[in-house]
Amino acid sequence: MSIAAETPLQDDIRAMVERLNAHLQPLSPPQFQFQLTVEQMAGADATVFVARDEAGAAVAMGSLKVHDTRTGEVKRMFCDPHVRGRGLGRAILDVIEARARDLRLSRLVLETGATPGFEPAWALYEGAGFTRCASAILDYPDSEYSRFYEKSLSS
DSSP: OEEEEEOSOSHHHHHHHHHHHHHHGGGSOGGGOOOOOHHHHTSTTEEEEEEEOTTOOEEEEEEEEEOSSSEEEEEEEEEOGGGTTSSHHHHHHHHHHHHHHHTTOOEEEEEEEOSTTOHHHHHHHHHTTOEEOSSOOTTOOOOTTEEEEEEEOOO
């Protein structure tokens, strides 16, 4: 497997985003799903990392959205079901963190679902050193459908 920064404006990445959206749809109400579009992911404030298998197929992704000189946000994390459990999520999260450090950001944050079905995401983020926030982050509404995490990069 290889992981690299890529443009999301590719057919296979668009298809992966569609699979991610389909996976998330039944887990929480639509008004509490804060999904970047592929076009938003292609903005100058975002970097998309894609994992590809030996055949070159895109099998996992995640992105870093920079909000200001201090804060970056982890967005659009997804692994195709047939490659889950191989550490790709953690590898992508590590690459996102490395990029945030390269940009001299001091804090990573993220929003994920708080309903059943998100347990693997919670385990991934907590295993990577993220801690739950006491309240909502950035401009997200505080609701029973969201969990917020942060990680200091100052050390």
